[in-house]
Structure formats: structure tokens, C-alpha cells
Amino acid sequence: MKAKPRNLALAALVAALALVGSSIALAGAQASKTIVFGTDAEAALLDPALVSDGPSLRATDQIFNSLVGFRPGSTKLLPELALSWKPSKNALSWTFKLRRGVKFSDGTAFNAAAVCTNFNRWYTFPGPLQSPALSYYWNTVFGGFAKPAAGNPGPDKSLYKGCKARGKYTVSLLLNRRSTSFIGALALPNFGIASPAALKKYQADAGTVDANGVFHPTGTFATQNPVGTGPYKLKSWDVNTKLELEPNNRYWGKKAKLTRVIFRPVGDTAARLQALQSGELQGLDGLDPADVGTVQRNSKLKVLRRPTFSVGYLGINQSKPPFDKLNVRKALAYGVDRKAIASFYGGVGQVANQFLPPALFGHAKKGVPDYSYNPTKAKQLLQQAGLTLPVKVEFAYPTNVSRPYMPDPKRNAEAIAASLEKSGFSVSFTSAPWRPTYRATLQAGNYQLFLFGWIADFPDPANFLNVHFGAFSPQFGFRNNALFNELTAADSEPNLAKRSLRYQKASVDVMKYVPVVPYVWAGSAIALDKDVAGYVPGPIGPVNEPFSLVQVGS
Amino acid sequence: MLRFVVRRLLLLVPILLGVSLLVFIWIRALPGTPAQSLLGERATPQLVKQVNHQYGLDRPIYEQYWKYVNQTAHFKLGTSISTSRTVGFEIRNRFPATVELAVAAMLFAVVIGIPLGFMAAKRYGTWFDHASLVTSLIGISIPIFFLGLILKYVFSVRLGWLPSIGREDVLADNEHPTNFYILDAIIERDPEALWDAIRHLILPAVALGSIPLAIVTRITRASVLDVQNEDYVRTARAKGLSPMIVDRRHVLRNALLPISTIIGLQTGLLLSGAVLTETIFAWPGVGSWLAEAIFNRDYPVLQGGILFLALVFVLVNLVVDISYAIINPRIRLS
Numbered sequence: 001m002k003a004k005p006r007n008l009a010l011a012a013l014v015a016a017l018a019l020v021g022s023s024i025a026l027a028g029a030q031a032s033k034t035i036v037f038g039t040d041a042e043a044a045l046l047d048p049a050l051v052s053d054g055p056s057l058r059a060t061d062q063i064f065n066s067l068v069g070f071r072p073g074s075t076k077l078l079p080e081l082a083l084s085w086k087p088s089k090n091a092l093s094w095t096f097k098l099r100r101g102v103k104f105s106d107g108t109a110f111n112a113a114a115v116c117t118n119f120n121r122w123y124t125f126p127g128p129l130q131s132p133a134l135s136y137y138w139n140t141v142f143g144g145f146a147k148p149a150a151g152n153p154g155p156d157k158s159l160y161k162g163c164k165a166r167g168k169y170t171v172s173l174l175l176n177r178r179s180t181s182f183i184g185a186l187a188l189p190n191f192g193i194a195s196p197a198a199l200k201k202y203q204a205d206a207g208t209v210d211a212n213g214v215f216h217p218t219g220t221f222a223t224q225n226p227v228g229t230g231p232y233k234l235k236s237w238d239v240n241t242k243l244e245l246e247p248n249n250r251y252w253g254k255k256a257k258l259t260r261v262i263f264r265p266v267g268d269t270a271a272r273l274q275a276l277q278s279g280e281l282q283g284l285d286g287l288d289p290a291d292v293g294t295v296q297r298n299s300k301l302k303v304l305r306r307p308t309f310s311v312g313y314l315g316i317n318q319s320k321p322p323f324d325k326l327n328v329r330k331a332l333a334y335g336v337d338r339k340a341i342a343s344f345y346g347g348v349g350q351v352a353n354q355f356l357p358p359a360l361f362g363h364a365k366k367g368v369p370d371y372s373y374n375p376t377k378a379k380q381l382l383q384q385a386g387l388t389l390p391v392k393v394e395f396a397y398p399t400n401v402s403r404p405y406m407p408d409p410k411r412n413a414e415a416i417a418a419s420l421e422k423s424g425f426s427v428s429f430t431s432a433p434w435r436p437t438y439r440a441t442l443q444a445g446n447y448q449l450f451l452f453g454w455i456a457d458f459p460d461p462a463n464f465l466n467v468h469f470g471a472f473s474p475q476f477g478f479r480n481n482a483l484f485n486e487l488t489a490a491d492s493e494p495n496l497a498k499r500s501l502r503y504q505k506a507s508v509d510v511m512k513y514v515p516v517v518p519y520v521w522a523g524s525a526i527a528l529d530k531d532v533a534g535y536v537p538g539p540i541g542p543v544n545e546p547f548s549l550v551q552v553g554s
Numbered sequence: 555m556l557r558f559v560v561r562r563l564l565l566l567v568p569i570l571l572g573v574s575l576l577v578f579i580w581i582r583a584l585p586g587t588p589a590q591s592l593l594g595e596r597a598t599p600q601l602v603k604q605v606n607h608q609y610g611l612d613r614p615i616y617e618q619y620w621k622y623v624n625q626t627a628h629f630k631l632g633t634s635i636s637t638s639r640t641v642g643f644e645i646r647n648r649f650p651a652t653v654e655l656a657v658a659a660m661l662f663a664v665v666i667g668i669p670l671g672f673m674a675a676k677r678y679g680t681w682f683d684h685a686s687l688v689t690s691l692i693g694i695s696i697p698i699f700f701l702g703l704i705l706k707y708v709f710s711v712r713l714g715w716l717p718s719i720g721r722e723d724v725l726a727d728n729e730h731p732t733n734f735y736i737l738d739a740i741i742e743r744d745p746e747a748l749w750d751a752i753r754h755l756i757l758p759a760v761a762l763g764s765i766p767l768a769i770v771t772r773i774t775r776a777s778v779l780d781v782q783n784e785d786y787v788r789t790a791r792a793k794g795l796s797p798m799i800v801d802r803r804h805v806l807r808n809a810l811l812p813i814s815t816i817i818g819l820q821t822g823l824l825l826s827g828a829v830l831t832e833t834i835f836a837w838p839g840v841g842s843w844l845a846e847a848i849f850n851r852d853y854p855v856l857q858g859g860i861l862f863l864a865l866v867f868v869l870v871n872l873v874v875d876i877s878y879a880i881i882n883p884r885i886r887l888s
Binding site: 045152266272433 | 585586589590591596597608622625632636637640643647706707711719720721722724727834835836838846851853
């Protein structure tokens with residue numbers, strides 16, 4: 001009997017489905033030596049001095065080493081390319097004893113001259129590379145260039161004065177003023193030491209500037225040949241598809257376990273999670289707090305939480321009465337129900353009792369004023385300040401934004417307002433789009449109370465406290481010379497142990513003065529395949545999360 | 555025909571000038587600047603001022619527009635502020651991905667939609683006709699991102715049959731001389747790479763093709779219903795021609811005219827970049843790139859990228875008009 005066309009079509013369809021189903025080639029095929037890790041965006045460049053985005057920093061952190069490093073999972077400084085460092089008596093020069101026998105992945109020897117080549121390169125960046133859009137970290141930490149382009153800071157503003165090689169394995173960094181905070185910043189991949197030979201051969205600074213002033217590198221250092229001393233080197237980069245690293249056989253430290261580390265950009269959060277669930281990824285960053293439960297319920301996956309390192313706070317503008325009165329600010333502190341708000345963060349939020357998060361040295365473990373939620377106490381303080389209840393306040397929050405310290409700003413604002421209303425305040429809201437209006441208005445000092453936060457640039461208390469409370473700023477509207485001087489002195493203390501003590505005291509003093517009400521320390525979470533071991537999430541992730549420690553499967 | 559083509563090509567100049575001006579004004583009307591996007595919380599007024607100065611954003615608007623037009627006239631589309639990659643590089647890298655996806659989606663829509671619409675017309679008023687109507691409505695109504703997520707959940711996460719993201723297995727080290735992965739696999743004579751590329755195309759093409767499928771089905775049905783009642787079709791039947799020949803030579807051929815127009819327009823739209831599909835399937839095409847650029851206020855990418863897509867859209871429409879003339883001799887002769 002002749003087969004009907006309909007039956008033939010059905011048979012063909014079943015055969016096709018069987019073929020599709022039988023040829024699954026999921027990314028975890030070579031599980032023991034390979035990891036495919038999903039990132040939220042493509043890396044921009046692989047020259048760490050010219051980037052500040054997470055994906056670029058993650059990749060370059062595997063390729064380059066800096067003079068100092070962090071212990072994985074913490075902000076504790078450890079020797080890396082430098083074995084020890086100490087300041088001169090006047091603390092205007094820091095001398096580093098370098099590790100011997102280290103080679104870059106191209107075979108060039110690492111030494112003091114290589115360190116100076118790198119530092120001087122950054123200090124003498126040509127005009128287009130001086131933009132904070134590119135060399136943000138040099139601008140932030142050292143703040144000046146040898147030959148500044150118009151509008152950029154020059155040698156007079158620069159912390160960096162020069163670099164001196166004292167023999168092959170000793171180098172001194174010379175400063176224009178006392179500072180210790182830059183040491184913590186040196187551990188960032190942005191100050192990773194590159195091979196001088198590679199910088200020259202692959203023309204690291206060469207590029208064109210288009211009519212808009214945007215720099216495009218024409219050399220291949222930042223795109224194909226980033227050469228460092230780290231455990232990995234670049235194997236290939238298929239832009240918008242994958243960035244693959246392979247072990248650096250010349251690495252001076254413990255050899256990496258994985259032979260293929262692949263970073264795959266998947267911008268959409270839901271798509272990234274589904275790719276992890278289907279096995280196409282073995283790990284991902286940027287897990288949405290709302291998805292933490294989904295991952296935890298999956299027996300093949302696990303969640304790792306980073307130590308909290310950003311702070312969410314209620315900002316106070318003391319130039320707008322009645323917030324010039326300390327008792328009123330204290331009333332605000334007692335009037336915020338921090339526990340209720342921390343519960344919004346999917347397990348990555350922690351109630352904050354001070355501005356510095358626990359993972360950072362300088363965080364005070366004792367002596368911090370206790371502002372636990374107490375509406376009665378808040379009302380008493382307002383009355384002691386001579387105010388009639390309820391005290392009317394205007395509370396600003398941003399729209400069109402989600403940040404780690406405020407995933408849902410409106411929700412945070414409403415929760416804070418609800419607790420303040422019970423504490424003797426009457427709250428009216430104002431809101432503005434995050435870009436550009438909210439930040440510009442806030443920084444101009446036009447808000448009375450505002451929702452904001454901070455994610456540190458580098459793990460040093462100065463990057464939290466001095467940035468916010470080290471000098472007058474319109475957004476906080478106060479002049480407290482005692483506090484300003486205390487923070488300046490703490491920043492320039494060269495002895496690390498003494499510095500930590502100074503900052504612990506300063507952290508307590510900030511909370512006694514209450515220029516802001518910190519309410520949450522927030523971190524973020526990573527999701528991994530259950531077979532992935534050795535991944536140590538750090539507070540400043542994606543930096544300092546070495547893939548050389550990771551293995552997949554047994 | 556040649557005069558027609560030349561005239562349409564000359565019209566490109568005022569069209570592209572108009573588009574460039576509109577885009578230039580529109581993106582600057584958006585709140586926020588590239589500086590604020592790049593710097594995030596660190597966007598102090600001083601840093602924003604420095605970056606704006608660097609990129610000439612503090613210059614008068616006419617001066618900025620003149621620089622942009624001058625640069626574009628020299629076939630330079632600029633450099634991305636976010637990535638430092640040239641707009642030209644990104645287009646070369648991403649456009650083939652968009653073309654591949656668009657062609658696959660339209661192929662899906664046409665290969666299924668035309669027969670489906672034709673059969674619905676031939677079985678007018680039956681359950682098949684009603685079922686095709688309901689299916690078309692569902693296809694038009696379901697949001698693409700929702701359909702895509704469902705397809706991925708079923709076929710990737712639960713069944714593990716198909717990949718959920720990307721254009722190929724990330725562990726493969728295939729060569730891509732043209733960046734059209736299917737074509738590259740054929741050139742390299744690599745059946746594994748070919749099958750891998752096809753597997754990765756299936757889900758996004760089905761998701762993206764769902765709306766064109768619904769449209770093509772309905773238009774085909776309507777067009778066939780219209781044509782099969784024409785006098786020349788009745789005459790052909792009366793002459794004793796077999797139903798298959800009548801359908802193929804007279805009904806379908808004439809019904810194709812409006813369908814080809816729709817196919818051309820839909821393809822042009824798809825080539826502009828299917829933002830949602832590309833985003834949820836991590837398909838590295840033009841749509842997701844431009845969507846990111848809006849978020850980042852990446853002016854050079856938006857200006858250069860949208861201008862390029864406008865050019866593509868105009869050219870695709872020109873091809874559609876030419877094909878219309880080829881299919882319909884009356885139009886060609888007129």
C-alpha cells in the first residue's frame with residue numbers, strides 16, 4: 001500500500017526531532033577543564049589602565065598582576081609582584097621590594113624598570129587617554145598627568161610625582177603629598193603591570209581620535225595582545241561571542257587548574273539564568289535578587305554571596321533646616337526601620353550600623369552608636385530640638401534605575417517613609433530620573449532628604465569616608481572641620497595598623513555626627529553549577545575572584 | 555527599469571540627510587549624556603564636565619552636527635564611547651548575525667505560512683480554516699519575548715534539545731570568514747559546524763518569525779480567496795486543466811503579488827534588528843547593540859547605526875519594488 005503523503009510528513013517530523021534531540025552539545029561537555037562563565041556585557045578593552053567596566057576588569061584580573069594583591073574573598077592586602085613595601089620617613093615615597101624570577105607571558109623579565117615603565121606610561125598618557133571615561137582609576141587615585149590636555153588635571157594636582165628603579169628588584173614611587181589610600185587601589189587590575197616589550201611592540205597608546213573626540217586603539221595591545229604576569233593569557237577574543245583565556249605557562253605562582261576559561265556575554269538577566277539552567281553556562285554574575293530562590297531550589301545549581309561592599313543610605317542636607325540640628329538627624333536615624341528594608345534584598349542585604357561595610361578595614365566593631373529602630377525615642381529627640389510634630393520633610397528618590405544598594409528605589413523610599421511617619425515625621429516625596437536629573441540635583445544640594453548609595457572604587461576606607469565626608473559638598477551641606485581634619489589625618493597615616501584604628505574611630509565619629517543614615521550594606525550574588533569548586537566570591541567582585549583556583553567536577 | 559532604479563538611489567541622499575538630522579536631534583533630546591552613563595555614581599560635576607569637553611558635547615549644537623555630517627560624508631561612522639570599537643567594526647561584526655536571523659525567520663514564515671494560508675483558503679469555512687485563523691491571532695498577539703522565554707524553557711531547560719543562547723557552541727573553534735555562520739560552515743565544508751549553526755537558529759527564528767508567519771498566512775489566504783474567484787481562473791478550470799495546474803499557474807502566481815510585498819516589508823523590518831529576540835537569545839545582532847547604545851547614550855553608535863539601518867531599509871524596499879515589477883509584467887511594462 002502506498003504511504004500517504006501525510007504519514008510520510010509525520011514520519012519525517014519525528015525523525016527530525018529525534019535528530020535534534022540526540023545531538024545536544026551543551027557547553028559543559030568537557031566539564032573538568034573548562035568553564036563557561038556568563039557576564040552581563042562584553043568586555044570593552046583588555047588594557048586594564050583604560051577600563052572600568054566589570055567584564056573588562058574580570059578578564060584583565062586573570063591576565064595581569066599588580067604590585068599588591070588581595071587575599072581571595074577579602075580586602076586584606078597581600079604581596080603580589082611586590083613582596084614588601086614601606087614608606088619613607090616623610091611618607092612622600094613608598095619603596096617596594098619586588099618578587100624575583102618573574103617573567104611576563106611573552107618571556108620578558110619583570111623588574112623595577114618594568115614597574116616604572118608602566119607608572120610613567122599612565123602619568124604621561126596622551127590627551128585622549130586622559131579622559132576619565134578611559135583612565136578613570138588613574139584620574140581618581142593619582143589625579144593628574146604630566147602633560148594635561150585642556151580641562152584635565154596637571155602635575156600640580158597629581159599625587160604621583162615619579163618612579164625610581166633602585167637596582168633590579170627595588171622600586172620607589174614618589175608622591176607629591178602624603179597618602180596611604182593609594183596602596184589599596186594598587187591592588188586593582190587597573191594598575192596591573194604590563195610587559196614593556198608588549199606595550200611597545202603592540203603599540204598600546206596608538207590610536208585615532210574621531211570627530212567626536214572618541215579614542216579608538218589602533219595598536220593590538222588592548223584587543224589581541226595584553227601581556228601580563230598573571231595565571232592566564234588571552235587565547236582568543238571573538239567580540240560579542242566569547243573571550244577565551246588559556247593558562248600562562250610562565251606564571252610564577254600556583255598553576256591554574258582550568259585549561260579553558262571562557263567569558264560569554266549574555267546581557268539579559270533571564271537569558272543568562274536560563275543558559276545556566278540548560279548547562280550552556282557553568283556560572284554567571286549579576287544574579288537578580290529575585291532569582292536567588294529559583295537557583296537555590298535547583299539541585300544542580302548553587303548561589304554564592306559576595307561579602308557586602310556597597311552602602312545604601314538616607315542622605316541629609318544640613319543646609320536645609322531643621323537638619324542642621326544634631327537631635328533631628330539622630331531622630332531620623334532612630335526613625336528608619338532598617339531590618340524591614342534589608343529584607344527586600346534577596347539575602348544579599350545586611351542591616352548597616354555605619355558607613356563602612358564589615359569587609360573593609362576601618363570598620364568599627366565596637367563603640368558605634370546604636371540607632372535601632374525606636375519611634376518613641378525619635379519623637380522625643382524631635383521635641384527636645386524644639387520642633388512641633390509631625391515635622392514636615394521632603395524625601396527625594398530616583399526613578400528608572402536599579403543599583404545593588406537600592407534594587408527598587410521607590411520601594412525603599414516608601415518603606416523608609418512609612419517608618420519615619422511613625423517616628424514623628426510627615427513625609428512628602430519628590431522623584432526624578434536617575435539620569436541626568438536626580439544626581440545633578442542632588443549634587444547641587446537641592447534635596448533635603450535623598451536616597452543614595454555608594455559602591456567603592458577601591459577597597460580603602462578613604463574611598464568611602466573621605467570621598468563623602470572629607471570636605472564640604474553641597475549635597476550634605478555641612479562644614480565640620482574637626483571631621484575633615486580627622487579624615488585627612490587618617491588618610492595620610494602610613495602605618496596600616498594605626499590607619500585602621502584611625503578609621504575605626506572616624507567611622508564611629510561619623511555615626512555620632514550623623515551626616516547620613518546608612519541603612520543597608522548590599523552585596524551581589526553569583527550562581528554556579530554545583531560541580532564548580534574553588535570559586536571565592538570577593539567583596540569587590542568581579543575583581544579578585546581568581547579563576548586559577550577554580551575547578552569543575554572532580 | 556534602469557531609470558527607476560537610478561531615481562530611487564538618488565533619493566537616498568535626501569532621505570539619509572533627513573534621517574541623520576532626526577536621529578541627531580532625538581538622541582540629544584534624551585535625558586542624560588554619555589558621561590553620566592559611563593561614570594555612574596562617580597559622575598561628579600567636575601568629571602562630567604571633563605568628559606563632555608573631551609567628546610565635544612559642550613560645543614554648540616550646529617558645530618556638533620556639522621562634525622557628524624562631515625565625518626559621515628567621508629564614510630566614517632565614528633567610534634563607540636562605551637567600547638572604543640568603531641561603529642563600522644560593530645556593523646561588520648553584527649549585521650551578518652541579524653541578516654542570518656532575519657532570513658531564517660522569514661524562511662520559517664514563508665515556508666509554513668504560504669502553504670498554510672493556501673490550504674486555509676482552499677478549505678474555506680472548515681475547521682482547518684478556523685484553526686489557521688486562531689493560530690494567526692495567537693501568533694500576532696503573543697509578545698515575542700514571552701514566546702521566546704517559553705520556547706527556551708521547554709526546548710532548552712526542560713528537554714535539553716536546543717541551545718538557548720548564541721550562534722554556535724562556544725567550545726567550538728570554527729572559522730568565520732564571512733561571519734554568516736551557515737555560509738561559513740558550507741565554505742569550510744564542516745557539517746558539524748553547519749548543524750550547530752542551524753540548531754542555534756531554530757528557536758530565535760521561530761520566535762522572531764511568529765508574527766510574520768501570522769501575517770503571511772492571513773495575506774495568502776485572503777489573496778488566494780480573491781484570485782480563485784477571478785474570471786481567468788474559472789476559464790482555466792472550464793478548459794479542463796487539472797486543479798493542480800490551475801492552482802500553481804494561475805491562482806498561486808497571481809496571489810503572490812501582495813504576499814511578496816509583505817515579505818519584502820517584513821524582511822526590511824527584521825533587518826532593522828529584532829531587539830527583543832536578540833536580547834533574550836543573546837544573539838549578537840544590530841538590534842540588541844542599538845538598544846544597549848540607547849541605554850548608554852552612546853551617540854556615535856546611535857547616529858551611525860541608525861543611519862546604516864535606514865540605508866538598509868531603503869535598499870530592501872527598492873529590491874521589493876523591483877521584484878514586484880519582475881513578478882507582475884503589467885507593472886514592468888507600465
